[in-house]
Structures are given as C-alpha cells and as structure tokens.
Amino acid sequence: MYQPDPAIVAKDPLLQPLTIRHLTIRNRIMSTSHACGLEQNGMPDDAYQSYHEAKAKGGIGLSMFGGSSNVDIDSPNIFRQLNVGTDEIIPHLQRFAARMHAQGAALMCQITHLGRRGDPYGGDRLPTIGPSPIRETAHRSIPKEMDEHDIDRVVKAFAAAALRCKEGGLDGIETMAGGHLIGQFLSPDTNRRTDRFGGSLENRCRFALMVHEAIRKAVGDSFILGMRFTIDEGPDSALRLDEGIRIARILKDAGAVDFFNAIYGTMENVPALAKYNMPGMGTPLAPWVEPVGVFRREVGLPVFHAARIADLASARYAVREGKVDMAGMTRAQIADPYIVAKLASGREDEIRPCVGATHCQSQHRPSCLHNPVTGRELSLKHVIPKTQGPVRKVVVIGGGPAGLEAARVSAERGHEVSLYEAAAEFGGQILLGATGSWRRDLKGIVEWRLAELGRLGASLHANAYMDEHDIAELEPDVVIMATGGLPMVDIGDGAELCINTWDVLTGQVALSGDVLIFDGTGRHPGPLAAERAVEAGARVSYVSIDAMIAEELTYSERIRWKQLFLKHGIQPIPETRLVSVERCDNRLAARLLNDLSHEITTVMVDHVVVEQGSIPMTEVYDQLRGRSNNEGVSDLEATVNAAPQPRRSAEGFELHRIGDAVASRNIHSAMLDALRICSAL
Template sequence: MEAHVYDFDPAIVARDPLLQPFSIKHVTFRNRIMSTSHACGLEVNGMPEEAYQRYHEEKAKGGVGLSMFGGSSNVDIDSPNIFRQLNVGTDAIIPHLQRFSARMHGRGAALMCQITHLGRRGDPYGGDRLPTIAPSPVRETAHRSIPKEMDEHDIDRVVRAYAAAARRCKEGGLDGIETLAGGHLIGQFLSPATNRRTDRFGGSLENRCRFALMVHDAIRKAVGDDFLVGMRFVVDEGPDGALRFDECVRIALVLKEAGGIDFFNAIYGTMDTLAALTVYNMPGMGSPLAPWVEPVGAFRREVGLPVFHAARIADLASARFAVREGKLDMAGMTRAQIADPHIVAKLASGREEEIRPCVGATHCQSQHRPSCLHNPATGRELTFSHVVAKTRGPARRVVVIGGGPAGLEAARVSAERGHDVSLYEAASEFGGQVLIGATGSWRRDLKGIVEWRVAELQRLGATLRTDAYMEGEDIAALNPDVVIMATGGLPLADLERGAELCTTTWDVLTGQAALSGEVLVFDGTGRHPGPLAAERAIGMGARVEYVSIDAQLAEELTYAERTRWKRLFLRFGIRPVPETRLVAVRRQDNRLLATLASDVSGEVSTRLVDHVVIEQGTIPLDEVYRDLRSRSANDGVSDLAAMVRAAPQPRGDREGFELHRIGDAVASRNIHSAMLDALRICSAL
C-alpha cells in the first residue's frame, strides 16, 4: 500500500489541530500524531531487520508524523535482551539504522529510537548472565533481580555506553533519541525508593539527578546540538511510587536547565509491579480514555519544553482535545496504530469512519506482540498488506456462514477483494462469542470489533442476513463459488460423569441460567469466560469458589488482563484453587457433589454446592460443513502451507465450490486466531 492511495483533503488538514506540523530545532514533524517506542517483538538477534522496519514503515505510509522504535534498546552488556529489545550497544546496528531511517524519511516520517539501561529491571540469568546493577541493592518485584550496587567505575562505564549508543543512532540517520527514566536505571537514581545512597549520587534531589545529568551531558557531547535528545519521564509515580508531581517538576527543571534535553515524553506511574504497569503506566480496556492528559498538561505548563505523551489515547477525539488544549505537543497513539497504522491518512482524506478502532484489549502486549486482537496483518507486513488488494481474476460469489469475528473478517476481506459477498448469521445480531465476551463489567469495548466490521461490510455493499440458519441445501442453492464456514462452536463439557448436571459459562453469560447459593466455577481454559461467569455469579448474590486447571488465574491471557481479573477477584473475596481438575459431578440431597483432583498432590476432594459452572472451551459446530464436503471441489480441505503463505488454495479435481472452515469451527481458539484464518484464506481469493 502506498500513501498516495489516500487523497488528502486540504480543508480537513487545515482545520484539524492533529494535522498541523510541529518543529523542535531543525526537525519538523508533519503532524502531531506519533507512535511511541515499544519492543515490538520483530527484532532478529537484537537488530531491526526487514520485518521490524516494514512494521514501522506501514505507519509512515499511513501518515504518522513520528515513529519511535526500539522500546528499551540496550546500551550495554549488563542490560540484557529479555523482552525482544534492540541492541544499540554495538556498531553492528548502524547499517540497519541507516536503511531504516532512509525508508522512513522516504515516506515523510521522522524516526527516533529509545535507548536505555534496564538497571535492576534486567535479568541476571538473561543474556550473558551478568549481575544486574542499580544505585542500591533494592529488588524489583516484576523482574525479580537483586542488583549489585553500582560503584563509580560502573557509573562511568554506563555513561560512556549511553553516549556511544546515541552516536550510533545519529550515524544511523535518525532524527533523535530518548532515554528512559521511569523504572529504568536513570529513574532508579532519581527515585528515593530505589536510590538509598549516601554518596554524591544519593540523598538530595540534586545528588539524585547527577547520574541523569552525566548521561545527557555525555550524549550531547557525542551527538552535538543538531540531534534531538529527549527523555521518557515520569510526571508522577502515583500511589505506588515515591516521586510526587512537584518533585518530578523540580527534577525536570534541573534537567532542562542543564541543556541536554530537547523534549520530554511524559508518562505516569511506576512499572515495578505488573499491577502498577497495568493500572497506571499502560492502562487498557476498562480504564478511562487518556487518563493522564491533565497531569501531563500541568507538567508541560511548568516545564516549558515540548511534551509527548501516550497512555490509552486510543481515539482521535481524545488526541485532538489534548493537542488543541495545549496539554501536549505530540499525541502518542501507539496501540491505536497497531490496530490501524493508517489513522492519519484516513483522517486527512475524510475517511475517519473507516479507522479500525483500538478496543484496548492489550493483545499487543502478549508474548505474540505486536499482534492486534482484530488486525491480523499487524506484525505480518511481509505477508499481508493493510490495504486489501482487488482480485486480478473474475469476481466470485462468496458465501460466508456465521457472523462471529471469523465470519465478519472473511466477509470483509472478500468484499474488499471485489467479490460478491453474502453473510448469513443464525442469531438475531452479528458478533458471535464477542457479544458474550462483551457482557463483563470492563469488556464492553469488544463490541467495537463487531461494529466496525458491520459498518465496513455495509460500505462495501455486502449482503448481510441475520436470523438466517442455513442448511447445506440452502447454501448449495445460492450457487456459490466459495463457501466459508465460520459457524463457531458449542460449549464443551468433558467430565468422567455428570457433565449434563453442569451449567456452562455461556448459559451464565447469556442470561439463560440464574445462580444462587454456593457456586463452583471450574475453569479449564484460562481465558475470559470463567472469570466473567464468576463475576456474573457474584452479581447475582451467589458465593463463588473458583477452581482452575492452570497454575494461576487467567493463565492464557495477557498480563494486563490477568492483573485486572486478579484485582476483581480480590474485591469479590474469591481465592482461586489452582492446578485442580473437576473430575465428576453427581446429585446429592437436591444439590450437586463435585469431585476435584489436585494435579500437584493427587489428592481427591469434594464440594457440595448448588451449581457447577464449567468452562472448557468449545467443540466445532460443523454438521453443515460436513454435509457440504461432498459437494465441494476441495473436499473442504484447506492447504495449510498455502494458508500460512496467504497463497491461493488448490481447487481440487472435482466439480463444485471451494469450501473452507475457519475460527472455532475448526478448533477452540481466540479472536485473533479466528481472524487470521479468515485473512489467510480470503486475501488470496
């Protein structure tokens, strides 16, 4: 996809504050929207190779003003690669940066890198298994290391490493860099919670600033005044930290007056624990939009330097308000651009309603990052285009059965290809399991996944039918060229005996089951339905015991989702029983006797309860698919190698239509996997 696919509307560009240029020194950003640095998970041996660069280039094609990259890029050997960071501690990175900057500048976007030393946030068993270092030997909860207290030799070495890393970034053709204070080594010196020194680097505010001043003085000497140097800086550590707003402002003014800082990239809260990271530092679904814009705006007024900021600025309205009201200079819409890297181009061309929304699901923070829950092209730019190309062959009649996430995406991609698409959903509205998942207290934003696709299908002219249960004969009568079965699944209940006595999580979440008294919830997946059902049971006034097959609550989810459920369970007074299986259920005295077995001890125990709620995923609803196989040219078989390459599927030797099934109609998985199935099959139709 090339940027010129979008024709910018001069009137929109002229009036929207987000589309106005902004300059720091000699660097002009073409607009006020940026992507902040993050470890996207696409590096190869610490280097930003082709996939990494293409991921960012897509944002440049989509019009972003500034793309920062290299979240937590390591400057020295005792800051190890533990979550797919870049290594800016070696000259080997320079040629990669030169290619990277050339392609981004060629697309009109500025490019910067974040450089850092993790300090105690590192891992003594990662990389070269060196001790972590910090101003004081205070353990960080999240990353578990007990660091070595730095002596002045360590301090001098790390200062030189920062300067060398900045020099490499300049030689790589970048527009600038930022260091990272909050939670990393510079911030560990600044905060009295982690700096307990009594020498010239500890105690007073001035002493605690000394290391940061030395780092930035060395950087400035290495890169000169014609290279932008900023700092990702905490404006308030929040309730879990030691630095309040006023002291953060004082520190920022000390750094500003020293002359080594061109801008601040403002953040809020600490990152020492997963809870703090989730609730304050990187809030997601269930948190208010743009929660820290006001304190960041107050910081900007006090400091008087350009300020960038990103924290759940998920929509253009929030970003526009923040920029228009002078709260910040550049709006970081990082996760929003993981959902749709073409936000700026769509805005500037009058197609704002076509922007794929970020729903805050935090799937991009999973171990599979940078994948978006509902944009499977993100992170796969070597395989997929973010703008679905029109087919080069004849338009085909594509029939999609099932209007959940897999079916909606299959229909959307097929319609974008220019095919004649009809979508049939047996229920009265589209959405499938997404509608069930959106019933929880903090999961309502999931509906954006459905609403956007329905709107896109209407724009594309697809035929949409609800309350339309289709048998094999009905489908065949449509004379399709391609049939995509996205019929999803039905709840699985697999016990030695008594499964018929149990209530499924679906029954609870769809309002078909009322719960009271003592309720046992058994979670066999570690996904959302179990906790959602427990929350619903509590809301009905029931008393809940929660038993899970996994070692911790919500094992399959991202740390942000898991943390939110842990906080809610504490509020509910639920203490999950881990690594325990539900074996059987039988009636006893008008109640249910549940037999449990511990995977750890092998001990068997029982619970006498009023209801047993069971979550074990789904089994495919595939009766109609099996009926259609004999009528299809390919016997309903999808070639997996072609699928992974997003290549056209072999047609087979028989007459008939092409038949595929996707999503939970194949096996019980998540939304992203269902949509990836759809994209892989339908982008090649």
C-alpha cells in the same frame, strides 16, 4: 499512500506540524517506543522495519522505535529488545531511516540501560546494577550498587549508542528514565545513596545530567535528544508530580533535553504496570492527560505522551488544549497504522478502533486482537488489494469474528459477498465477552466490521440458519464456514448436571446459592461467569486447572480479574480439576482432584458451571464437502502464505472452514484464518 486533503489538514490540530530544533514533524500523532517482538538477534531487520514503515505509509508524524534498546553488556536482551551497544546496528538503522524518510515520517530510537530492571540470569549472566541494592519486583533482580567506575562506563556507553543512532540517519533519540537506570537514580524509592549521586534532588539528577551531557558532546547540537520521563510515580511512591516538575526543570535549565516523553506510574511490579503505566480496557481513555498538561505548562518544553490515547477525540483534545505536543497513539496504530491517512482524507469513520484488549502485550506481540496483519507486513497487507481475477460469489456462514472478517476481506477484494448468521445479532462469542463489567469495548470489533461491510455493499442476513441445500441453491463460487462451536463439557460422570459458561453469560440460567465454577481454559469465560454469579448474590468457589486464574491471558487482563476476585472475596483453588458430579439430596456433589497431592475432595453446591472451550459445529460443513472442488480441505502451506488454494476437481465450489469451526481459539486466530484464506480469493 498518505494523500492528505489540505482543507482537512488546515483545521485539525492533530494535523499541524511541530518543529523541534531543525526537525519539522508533519503532524502531531506518533507511535511511542515499544519492544515489538520483531527484531532478529537484537537488530531491526526487514520485518521490524516493515512494521514501522506501514505507519509511515499511513501518515504518522513520528515513529519512536526500539523500546528499551540496550546500550551496554550488563543491560541484557530479556524482552526482545534491540542492541544499540554495537556498531553492527548502524547499517540496519541507515536502511530503516531511509525507508521511513521516503514516506515522510520522522524516526527516533529509545536507548536505555535497564539497571536493576534487567535479569542477572539473562544474556551473559552478569549482575544487574543500580544506584542502590534494592530488589525490583517485576524482574526479581537484586542489583549490585554501582561505583563510580560503573557510572563512568555506562555514561560512555550511552554516548556511544547515541552516536550510532546519529550515524544510522535517525532524527533523534530519547533516553528511558522511567523505571530504568536513569529513573532509578532520580527516584528516592530506588536511590538510597549518600554520596554525590544520592540524597538531595540535585544529587539524584547528577547521573542523568552526566549521561545527557556526554550524549550531546558525542552527537552535537543538531541531533534531537529527549527523555522518556516519569512525571509522577503514583500514589504509593515518593516521587510525585511536584518533584517530577523540579527534576524536569533542572534537566531543561542544563540544556540536557529537547523534549520530554511523559509517562505516569512505576514499573515496579505487574499491578503497577497494568494500573498506571500501560492501562488497558476498563480504564478511562487518556487517564493521565491532565497531570501531563500541568507538567507541560510548568516545564515549558515540547511534551509527548501516550497512555490509552486510543481514539482521535482524546488525542485531539490533548493537543488542542495544550496538554501535549505529540499524541502517542501507539496501540491505536497497532490496530490501524493508517489512522492519519484516513483522518487526513476525510475517512475518519473507517478507522479500525483500538478496543484496549492488550493482546499487543502478549507473548505474541505486536499482534492486535482484531488486526492480524500487524507484525506480518512481509506476508499480508493492511490495504486489501482488489482481485485481479474474476469477481466471485462468496457465501459466508456464521457472523462471529471469523465470519465478519471473512466477509469484510472478501468484499474488499471486490467479490459479491453474502453473510448469513443464525442468531438475531452478529458478533458470536464477542457478544458474550462484552457482557463483563470491564470488557464492553469488545463490541467495537463487531461494530467496525458491520460498518465496513455496509460501506462495501455486502449482503447481511441475521436470523438466517442455512443448511446444505440452502447454501447450494445460492450457487456460490466460494463458501466460508465460520459456524463456530458449542460449549464443551467433558468431565466424565455427571456432565449432564453441569451448566456451561455460555448459558450463564447469556442469562439463560440464573445462579444462586453455592456455585462451583470449573475453569479448564484460563480464558475469559470462567471469570466472567464468576462475576455474573457474584452479581446474582451467589457464593462462588473457583477451581482452575492452572496455577493462577486467567493464565492464558495477558498480564493486564489477569490483574483485572485478580482485582475483581479480591473485591468479591473469591479465593481460587488452583491446579485442581473437576472429575465428576452427582445429584445428592437436591444438591450436587462435585468431586475435585488436586494435581499436586492427588487427593480427591467432595464439595456440595447448588450449581456447577464448566468452562472448557468449545467443540466445532461441522454438520453442515461435512454435508457440503462432497459438493466442493477442494473436498473442504484448506491447504496449510497455501493458507500460511495467503496464496490461492489448490483445487482437487473441476466441479463445485471452494469450501473452507475457519475460526472455532476448526478448533477453539481466540479472536485473533479466527480473524487470521479469515484473512489468510480470503485475501487470496
């Protein structure tokens, strides 16, 4: 629960209230609207509400939900949005608002019409609409040019949706301008009309003014009305900051808005989205705070803003210096919804950091790379409760992400925890991932857990290889095997002539001359090895079994690697596999099979680097199974439900293996294994 220290609240600008009209928001930290992926048939049901309620319990001032909530039938649900175009949503909103208000947080919804950003083949397969028939790159839609009947219909739909939000007990709403229909009318890049809705800046503002005038008439003066507004569409667009300020002043002078939620850049295509609109790891923190500050000064209304404001120092600067009125820490709240509670109670050093990995933008959203509770609030807990049973001796073998999380959760439960890592450093494969030019922030995942384990009093041992007898001598009650895996090189003939990506990333092998990299996973290690090879002066050929590089990663990560490959002149060979390698005159002959043509080609290189994930290290686990009371079996039903594991005998310790010691997966999956098993101990 949120229990602030008055002395801390008094001196921190982030903890000061903000009043807009009649509404007082208790502090300056918010979560901006996003499609969190938890809706049910377009409705915010229990899972959706619980996800936001965790932030309210954690002290957030304002939660803005419903990223791209659709107001009308030709704005279809294409990326798990809410439907505010039906009265069915009202009781859901009423329950939602009651839950958030009970925790002291304000609640608002974003409503929108996607316009050309929709999908003509989604929903009811209606044509998309827009101010002009200009194709949108990201969603591939060529819209119908709206006539005045369309305009009147959509204006009425906005007003009806806003009224539903008011009847649902919300504190306010924002319309979405940037990239969506309202913004498409505002931007000269997407509005080529010659009637009263196009041409001059005043004409391009007409649709936005009509929408907001209709909303205000429907909801009255007591309801908060804002706009998520693009202040500058970026260097490749016509709408720049000076014109964004002029548009905002027109809206302000008309009394159309109570606040602006400022965004930068366009959503026109995936590179623009990743570079400007929602930047991730490798981008400087809070990259657009300065132009947002100029906008706020010139417009003179409360301004919200979120774009990689991932840490409290950046948020505090933005608020203290008058750049923003509300700091949107959306992804940071996905990593730790208790940011405000920890800040306000003097526990700022316990905040789980957002490392900018953009895992929350994957198809599995809203999941955080290293907070597996997020999005699973109905079955897991952000605040790990103390055990109601006896204190148990928990021994964790392996100090990678799975082992660190297993040790942390077990220690939070109040157990006696010892963690043993064979290497000199804790972190496992995270240390390899952090070697890249733009992925160093991954170390925050390790550093936070080590700090938490120190606070919780766990016993940590590096350079400590443990065999079966070493573990048994500790007389444990529970043994968690998080030993990870070893690189897999499975290509048929010539595997022994190949190098694995781990050896490249640890610097054990120096690459030179002609290097062939075969990527069999579409994850980070292949591109990381390519980067390392290029830095060493090698000439790189990159072969992938997938249609594109980094296919398993999020769009933001993929764009990063594409940019790096473009910079270094690496042209990937897609949908091709490495079938064999043989030595030939002190060089290596690599045979490649193209999956489309079934043709085999041979290339001569100096090194062949293979990335195929890992195979589990299970030797010690296999030796321990006979000593355990569960035969080393983790019951799947109990695991999924985070329930106590069944015993198969009365003697011995409980034994589990987690993470890559089970199968080659990612950080999130490894930590989810650990949390599910250990939160029930």
